[in-house]
Amino acid sequence: MLLLIQYTLIFSSVLTLVALGGCISEHSGVINLGLEGIMVMGALGGALMMRYLGTSSALVMVLLVVLAAIVFGMLYSCLLGVASINFKADQTLVGTAMNLLATAAATVFVKAINTAANPDDHSSEIEYVRARKMFITNINGFEFNWFMLIAVLAVIFVAVMLYKTKFGLRLMACGEHPQAADSVGINVYKMRWSGVLLSGAFGGLGGICYILAGVSIWKFENGVAGFGFLALAVMIFGQWQPIRIALAALLFGLFRALSNTYVGFPTLASLNLPGNVYNMMPYIVSLIVLAFTSKTSRAPKAEGIPYDKGSR
Amino acid sequence: MKKALKNPGVQAFVASVICIILGLLIGYIVLLFINPEGAAESIINVIKNFFTWSRANKKLQQFGNTLSKTMPLLMCSLSILFAYKVGLFNIGAAGQYVAGSCACLYAALAWGWGWLPCMIFAIVAGAVLGAVVGMLKSYCNVNEVISGIMLNWISLYLTNTLLTKVKEVASPYTMYIKDVNPSALLPNAGLDKLFNGNKYITIAVPLALFIAIAVSIILNRTKLGYELKATGSNKNAAKYAGMAEKRNIVLTLVIAGGLAGLGAAMLYLTGYMRWECTQSSVPGMGFNGIAAAFLGGLNPIGAIFASFFIQHITDGGQYVNTNFYSSQISDLISSVIIYLCGFVLFIKLTMTGMINRSEEKKLQKIKAASSEGGDR
Numbered sequence: 133m134l135l136l137i138q139y140t141l142i143f144s145s146v147l148t149l150v151a152l153g154g155c156i157s158e159h160s161g162v163i164n165l166g167l168e169g170i171m172v173m174g175a176l177g178g179a180l181m182m183r184y185l186g187t188s189s190a191l192v193m194v195l196l197v198v199l200a201a202i203v204f205g206m207l208y209s210c211l212l213g214v215a216s217i218n219f220k221a222d223q224t225l226v227g228t229a230m231n232l233l234a235t236a237a238a239t240v241f242v243k244a245i246n247t248a249a250n251p252d253d254h255s256s257e258i259e260y261v262r263a264r265k266m267f268i269t270n271i272n273g274f275e276f277n278w279f280m281l282i283a284v285l286a287v288i289f290v291a292v293m294l295y296k297t298k299f300g301l302r303l304m305a306c307g308e309h310p311q312a313a314d315s316v317g318i319n320v321y322k323m324r325w326s327g328v329l330l331s332g333a334f335g336g337l338g339g340i341c342y343i344l345a346g347v348s349i350w351k352f353e354n355g356v357a358g359f360g361f362l363a364l365a366v367m368i369f370g371q372w373q374p375i376r377i378a379l380a381a382l383l384f385g386l387f388r389a390l391s392n393t394y395v396g397f398p399t400l401a402s403l404n405l406p407g408n409v410y411n412m413m414p415y416i417v418s419l420i421v422l423a424f425t426s427k428t429s430r431a432p433k434a435e436g437i438p439y440d441k442g443s444r
Numbered sequence: 445m446k447k448a449l450k451n452p453g454v455q456a457f458v459a460s461v462i463c464i465i466l467g468l469l470i471g472y473i474v475l476l477f478i479n480p481e482g483a484a485e486s487i488i489n490v491i492k493n494f495f496t497w498s499r500a501n502k503k504l505q506q507f508g509n510t511l512s513k514t515m516p517l518l519m520c521s522l523s524i525l526f527a528y529k530v531g532l533f534n535i536g537a538a539g540q541y542v543a544g545s546c547a548c549l550y551a552a553l554a555w556g557w558g559w560l561p562c563m564i565f566a567i568v569a570g571a572v573l574g575a576v577v578g579m580l581k582s583y584c585n586v587n588e589v590i591s592g593i594m595l596n597w598i599s600l601y602l603t604n605t606l607l608t609k610v611k612e613v614a615s616p617y618t619m620y621i622k623d624v625n626p627s628a629l630l631p632n633a634g635l636d637k638l639f640n641g642n643k644y645i646t647i648a649v650p651l652a653l654f655i656a657i658a659v660s661i662i663l664n665r666t667k668l669g670y671e672l673k674a675t676g677s678n679k680n681a682a683k684y685a686g687m688a689e690k691r692n693i694v695l696t697l698v699i700a701g702g703l704a705g706l707g708a709a710m711l712y713l714t715g716y717m718r719w720e721c722t723q724s725s726v727p728g729m730g731f732n733g734i735a736a737a738f739l740g741g742l743n744p745i746g747a748i749f750a751s752f753f754i755q756h757i758t759d760g761g762q763y764v765n766t767n768f769y770s771s772q773i774s775d776l777i778s779s780v781i782i783y784l785c786g787f788v789l790f791i792k793l794t795m796t797g798m799i800n801r802s803e804e805k806k807l808q809k810i811k812a813a814s815s816e817g818g819d820r
Contacts, residue, residue, distance in 0.1 A: 165589065211783065215783070215786045215787065216786075219786070219787055219790045220789070220790070221786030221787060221789070221790070222786055222789075224533045224535070224589055225533075225734065225738060225782065225785065225786050226783060226786040228535065228731065228734055228782065229734075229735075229779055229780075229782035229783035229785075229786065230783065231731075232728070232731055232775065232778075232779035232782065233776065233779035233780060233782075233783060235775075236772050236773075236775035236776040236779050237474075237776055237779075239770060239772045239775075240474065240478075240769070240770055240772050240773055240776055243769075243770040243772070244478040244479075244768070244769070244770070247767075247768065248478075248479075251767070254766070254770065256770075353772075354724060354725060355725060357724055357725060358593075358597050358725070358726075361593045361594075361597070364590060364593070365590065365593075365594060368590060406605050406608075408601040408602070408604055408605045409601075409605070411597075411601045412597070412598050412601040412602065415594040415595075415597045415598045416594075416598060418594060419580070419586075419591060419594045419595070419598075422580070422584070422586045422590065422591065422594075423580055423584040423586060424584070426580075426584050426585040426586045426587075427584065427585050429585065
């Protein structure tokens with residue numbers, strides 16, 4: 133039971149962080165389908181930091197790894213920004229390309245450094261057993277991960293930023309009606325860029341959180357196994373509102389955790405369902421929920437449409 | 445020259461070539477960055493693919509392998525471009541492809557069906573998945589990208605579960621069709637002789653090419669194609685003009701799903717590959733189809749060449765110097781190419797702009813010259 137709660141909380145933290153990233157980007161008017169790729173890059177940044185940092189105190193380690201993940205995520209999100217804001221490219225296409233590119237690039241890169249270190253090593257894995265311990269505090273058998281706290285803080289931060297600050301309200305205006313925002317002197321391009329960069333930061337953070345969730349070695353060939361897409365479903369389920377996103381993430385995290393721990397529950401194990409059924413659950417639930425809620429969707433009105441100053 | 449550049453077909457071609465060159469260049473730079481020695485040789489091997497073999501027989505055989513894998517990719521890219529022409533981004537092609545694999549392999553291995561019913565079953569499976577996306581889109585207003593992605597994962601896990609029933613005991617792979625039920629293998633129809641007896645060359649090759657042409661005709665020359673495209677460009681206008689816009693959306697995704705499902709049958713029923721029942725990610729075929737569709741300028745005939753090119757460099761990845769590099773370099777190159785395809789619109793606009801500006805200048809010069817003459 134404790135294990136289930138632990139897994140639920142850590143998976144929800146991942147989903148919350150990434151979905152918040154998607155939420156900020158969409159509120160600014162850019163659909164970020166590349167979250168999956170951004171997560172991979174954030175994970176790569178954090179993993180590299182853990183590999184090369186050597187011995188240091190827990191606080192420094194946690195801060196630097198988090199920072200590396202954020203920076204990698206932001207840098208990678210620039211690909212989306214340039215293409216979809218400045219060059220008015222198809223955002224779905226660019227996002228898809230970013231997902232493919234991130235996994236391929238991370239694999240090539242990690243394999244190259246592994247091979248350079250040891251000519252016989254052609255794996256795409258990075259190992260971080262020792263560094264992982266610094267993120268975790270053991271409380272009576274419950275592994276508290278610092279990312280759970282970070283996720284809670286992130287929800288509060290985003291909720292306040294979007295609804296209580298000048299910046300947040302302006303950002304949302306650009307996603308609802310960019311022409312109107314422009315007419316009152318808001319720089320739409322700048323706002324959309326900040327939306328994309330912030331989503332890169334949150335996506336990267338979610339990425340490193342994901343690979344630190346349950347394992348101490350990561351194989352980059354696998355990417356992040358669809359978590360970025362799951363986060364998008366969480367975001368829609370949460371109707372683009374930070375608090376609701378956090379609640380939706382808890383639900384999705386629970387299903388995800390069940391697929392890891394269902395053998396430990398006699399009632400569930402006796403059903404003798406294959407583990408794949410639990411893997412499928414979050415996706416099925418979100419499809420059904422989407423089918424019922426999408427008619428009254430609260431999606432930002434101008435999302436996905438490139439802003440062109442000339443068109444009114 | 446300038447006149448030719450104004451032609452949209454030529455523009456699309458030039459834009460695609462620019463994307464390819466930039467993609468290869470970036471791949472080369474990455475290789476240089478990893479290890480400068482041997483980078484040039486490796487990137488050339490990626491481009492050469494089967495030409496790296498010196499013996500003509502072997503070359504022909506490897507060419508056959510690439511060709512037989514091009515066909516499923518072509519079907520996926522047709523699926524995506526067909527939906528895109530109707531204003532839908534069928535990212536669910538990957539899942540429809542998975543559903544097709546599941547259907548044809550299960551029918552072939554568990555039920556012992558012949559190749560034709562297996563193939564039709566694969567088409568139906570893909571089409572059903574497409575229909576789900578279409579219904580959700582037209583009746584519940586669910587974005588087709590999101591529902592497509594959800595269904596990709598659902599079908600992956602479902603397929604893994606189902607195909608575990610027909611897998612080998614000792615490995616995670618499904619059984620060989622040729623051992624269990626040879627009647628489910630696609631017939632060669634003598635085509636294998638052209639490729640040095642490569643048994644993976646089957647009737648799938650002419651069939652896929654024929655379907656590409658058929659898709660092109662349906663889109664450009666029939667009432668159905670016109671109605672679908674009209675629905676795509678403005679749903680409300682189509683409805684106003686008396687078209688069943690909801691039915692059109694569902695129909696489009698059914699056709700797109702069927703194409704992707706057929707693509708799966710074209711690969712797995714040749715026996716070239718087996719399904720791995722512990723797969724943790726959706727096969728890349730559907731996503732590479734996006735690359736092929738856009739690289740081909742969203743034209744079915746262009747997609748034939750683009751699919752071949754993408755498959756060509758993907759296969760070429762195995763010829764890099766594995767002492768320093770990994771074969772994923774070709775995935776990297778093709779994903780960079782997809783990314784760059786996002787800029788195609790911009791490239792085309794720049795081309796048209798440049799031509800128009802230079803023409804205007806010429807016109808002004810002529811005007812200036814003639815008005816000067818008139819004043820005196």
